[in-house]
Amino acid sequence: MEKWLIVFKAVILGFIIIWLFDSQLRSESLLFFLLYISCNLTIYLFQKRPVIHIMSMMTIMLIIIGHLFIEQIFILLLPLNLCEWIIKWTERYFPLLLSAIAPLIFIERELQLLYGFISVISMVQIALIDQYLKKEAAWVEKEDEMRETNDRLTKSLLENAEFNKQLEYTIKLEERNRISQEIHDQIGHNMAGALIQMEAAKRLVDKDQTKAKELLQNAIHISSDGIDSIRFTLKNLKPKTEQIGVQRLKLMIDDFVVKQGVTTHFLYKGSIDLISPIQWKIIIENVKESLTNALKYSGATKIHVDIAVLNKLIKVVVKDNGSGSKKFTKGLGISGMEERAATVNGKVIIDGQDGFSVTLLLPII
Amino acid sequence: MNVLEINQLTKKFGQFIAVDGVSLAIMEGEIFGFLGANGAGKSTTINMIAGLLKISKGEIKLLGKDLKRNSKYVKKNIGLVPQDIAIYEDLTALENVKFFAGLYGLRGNELNKNAIEALDFVGLGDKQKSYPKSFSGGMKRRLNIACAIAHQPKLIIMDEPTVGIDPQSRKHILESVKKLNSNGCTIIYTSHYMEEVEAICSRIAIIDHGKVIAEGSKEQLISLITDAKDIQVEVKDAADFDLKEVNELNGVRSVQTEGNVIQIYSDAEVNNLNEIILHFMKKKVEIRSLKENAPNLETVFLTLTGRKLRD
Numbered sequence: 228m229e230k231w232l233i234v235f236k237a238v239i240l241g242f243i244i245i246w247l248f249d250s251q252l253r254s255e256s257l258l259f260f261l262l263y264i265s266c267n268l269t270i271y272l273f274q275k276r277p278v279i280h281i282m283s284m285m286t287i288m289l290i291i292i293g294h295l296f297i298e299q300i301f302i303l304l305l306p307l308n309l310c311e312w313i314i315k316w317t318e319r320y321f322p323l324l325l326s327a328i329a330p331l332i333f334i335e336r337e338l339q340l341l342y343g344f345i346s347v348i349s350m351v352q353i354a355l356i357d358q359y360l361k362k363e364a365a366w367v368e369k370e371d372e373m374r375e376t377n378d379r380l381t382k383s384l385l386e387n388a389e390f391n392k393q394l395e396y397t398i399k400l401e402e403r404n405r406i407s408q409e410i411h412d413q414i415g416h417n418m419a420g421a422l423i424q425m426e427a428a429k430r431l432v433d434k435d436q437t438k439a440k441e442l443l444q445n446a447i448h449i450s451s452d453g454i455d456s457i458r459f460t461l462k463n464l465k466p467k468t469e470q471i472g473v474q475r476l477k478l479m480i481d482d483f484v485v486k487q488g489v490t491t492h493f494l495y496k497g498s499i500d501l502i503s504p505i506q507w508k509i510i511i512e513n514v515k516e517s518l519t520n521a522l523k524y525s526g527a528t529k530i531h532v533d534i535a536v537l538n539k540l541i542k543v544v545v546k547d548n549g550s551g552s553k554k555f556t557k558g559l560g561i562s563g564m565e566e567r568a569a570t571v572n573g574k575v576i577i578d579g580q581d582g583f584s585v586t587l588l589l590p591i592i
Numbered sequence: 593m594n595v596l597e598i599n600q601l602t603k604k605f606g607q608f609i610a611v612d613g614v615s616l617a618i619m620e621g622e623i624f625g626f627l628g629a630n631g632a633g634k635s636t637t638i639n640m641i642a643g644l645l646k647i648s649k650g651e652i653k654l655l656g657k658d659l660k661r662n663s664k665y666v667k668k669n670i671g672l673v674p675q676d677i678a679i680y681e682d683l684t685a686l687e688n689v690k691f692f693a694g695l696y697g698l699r700g701n702e703l704n705k706n707a708i709e710a711l712d713f714v715g716l717g718d719k720q721k722s723y724p725k726s727f728s729g730g731m732k733r734r735l736n737i738a739c740a741i742a743h744q745p746k747l748i749i750m751d752e753p754t755v756g757i758d759p760q761s762r763k764h765i766l767e768s769v770k771k772l773n774s775n776g777c778t779i780i781y782t783s784h785y786m787e788e789v790e791a792i793c794s795r796i797a798i799i800d801h802g803k804v805i806a807e808g809s810k811e812q813l814i815s816l817i818t819d820a821k822d823i824q825v826e827v828k829d830a831a832d833f834d835l836k837e838v839n840e841l842n843g844v845r846s847v848q849t850e851g852n853v854i855q856i857y858s859d860a861e862v863n864n865l866n867e868i869i870l871h872f873m874k875k876k877v878e879i880r881s882l883k884e885n886a887p888n889l890e891t892v893f894l895t896l897t898g899r900k901l902r903d
Contacts, residue, residue: 537817537895544898556607574805576897588805588896 229271235352236307243300259293259301283312302334306346310353324350380566387505394504409460417453421446472507479511480532483518490529497536501591506571510543513564517545517585520560525549525583539591546584555579593620595655595747595778602649603636610636612802623773625793626782629901633802634782635675638751642672668696671745675752677736679724685711685735686720693742710742715764730761748772749780754788766792784901786889800897814887817895822885823856828878830854841867860886
């Protein structure tokens with residue numbers, strides 16, 4: 228933008244110089260040119276607004292002084308500088324045109340036409356540049372917004388992937404713990420028992436063969452029990468995801484109740500084993516968000532969290548008995564819930580008519 | 593082929609989001625229903641499709657052409673029957689139809705012929721010269737429809753065309769919707785009367801709070817929430833009745849008695865009512881009453897949103 232303005236100013240300046248070429252160039256004119264150029268450059272060099280305003284005003288004064296005392300033609304520089312300054316104060320283009328044209332009445336006749344022409348061009352140019360800048364700013368803002376959304380979504384995707392990995396790890400860990408526990412509780416005891424029986428049999432084998440046989444038979448029983456229980460332990464499936472999910476949600480809700488003191492009921496019905504780990508994650512995060520919202524805005528004393536697994540849908544409702552809200556703005560919280568739901572083709576419905584309710588619908592995969 | 597494609601359509605009024613990211617594809621030859629409570633965003637969506645409201649975000653394509661860039665083409669191919677009756681009381685019925693069809697660019701003989709046809713179609717052929725002042729609410733509605741179809745659009749949008757009219761006119765309108773459809777028109781039909789939507793629509797979108805929360809045929813929508821139905825048979829005496837045999841009937845999942853009422857829980861998709869009745873007859877058990885609670889769209893709406901369609 229500045230480039231265009233500088234070029235345009237240079238063109239007008241050049242025009243004035245050519246105009247003055249016939250009459251001889253006075254030293255005052257030269258001084259004016261230099262002052263004008265340096266003042267203008269300062270406008271572009273400094274970033275601070277007060278400096279820019281002061282320099283703009285000084286340039287305008289300089290032009291008026293130049294017009295009154297040196298050469299009348301210098302007034303041609305006025306409209307551009309005036310418009311450039313005024314656009315910083317107003318959004319509307321009409322005052323711009325008015326202020327650019329206003330000096331017309333003070334100028335002598337021969338210059339009026341030329342001045343009018345230049346002021347209109349200056350105004351149009353400044354207005355165009357201004358619009359361009361505004362549009363650019365809007366685009367930049369939009370781009371930023373999109374980039375932010377993009378970042379957020381990528382992050383949540385990564386989080387989901389991370390969660391899956393973690394879940395896998397947790398399940399492995401839990402399984403390892405369970406196996407070692409079982410080995411300790413069951414198989415360890417069995418083996419120790421069998422060992423004792425066999426030790427005793429070894430001692431008795433010479434003295435009392437029937438007793439020794441009996442003890443050995445016991446040891447065989449215990450060992451075969453042990454083998455069975457090893458088989459059973461290994462076959463017995465991993466901890467079920469629905470148990471992990473329900474447990475985590477319950478923990479989260481209990482934590483909320485303890486910390487915030489709002490009575491919260493949690494109910495679930497239907498085959499909750501159909502809810503996948505990633506769906507659990509989304510459910511838990513969204514319920515958390517809804518609870519926080521309820522606490523922040525509704526003044527509710529009671530909150531219900533209901534999960535219902537229907538034929539092909541999972542429905543999660545968080546409903547409070549608070550003030551509700553007929554008109555609410557969609558902030559980051561609600562958008563976040565929608566985005567999370569969208570990652571598994573789910574929907575979020577928000578209703579503020581009777582208390583506040585957030586319904587999450589997820590298709591069963 | 594898709595007649596209409598809607599992608600992430602959004603409409604904001606200030607901070608209020610009336611339509612929130614709606615995406616739909618409507619195929620040729622469908623009667624597509626928008627089902628939702630009052631204020632759910634049905635009319636706003638429709639007004640955007642018809643080009644009456646500016647789109648805040650998203651896009652609408654009619655026959656593959658973007659609405660924003662081809663508004664003339666789009667308007668020629670859409671007929672809108674608005675929710676509020678839009679006809680001139682001091683023009684005759686025929687003049688009304690000709691006026692509206694004229695706006696879509698019909699002229700001369702074609703205009704006359706089409707206008708008369710449209711009036712015949714809605715059953716007002718003998719009222720050409722009458723003024724709508726003398727019409728009943730239902731007749732005005734029908735005239736309203738005639739105005740929207742005379743230019744023979746490919747897509748007809750009907751926004752609650754049966755609100756506040758007599759049963760006879762309603763029946764007539766529903767029949768004409770079906771007839772228009774069999775003539776090759778694609779139709780979007782909005783209503784908060786569940787029965788109408790169930791009766792005529794081949795596919796339905798349930799709209800709530802500006803969002804499409806579910807979409808599909810009636811059967812698909814119902815199967816979202818359940819695959820079971822409930823049959824209650826009240827008999828004279830259920831004391832000695834053998835439940836096991838009923839349990840073995842086709843589709844039956846479980847049976848129990850409550851007093852003299854036998855509750856049969858069964859697959860919704862299996863039509864086994866005949867079989868069940870036959871079984872009772874064979875056993876010489878006297879049936880006092882029989883009730884089938886099959887889930888319908890109202891149940892679907894209630895289950896998904898927690899509210900009724902009409903309060």
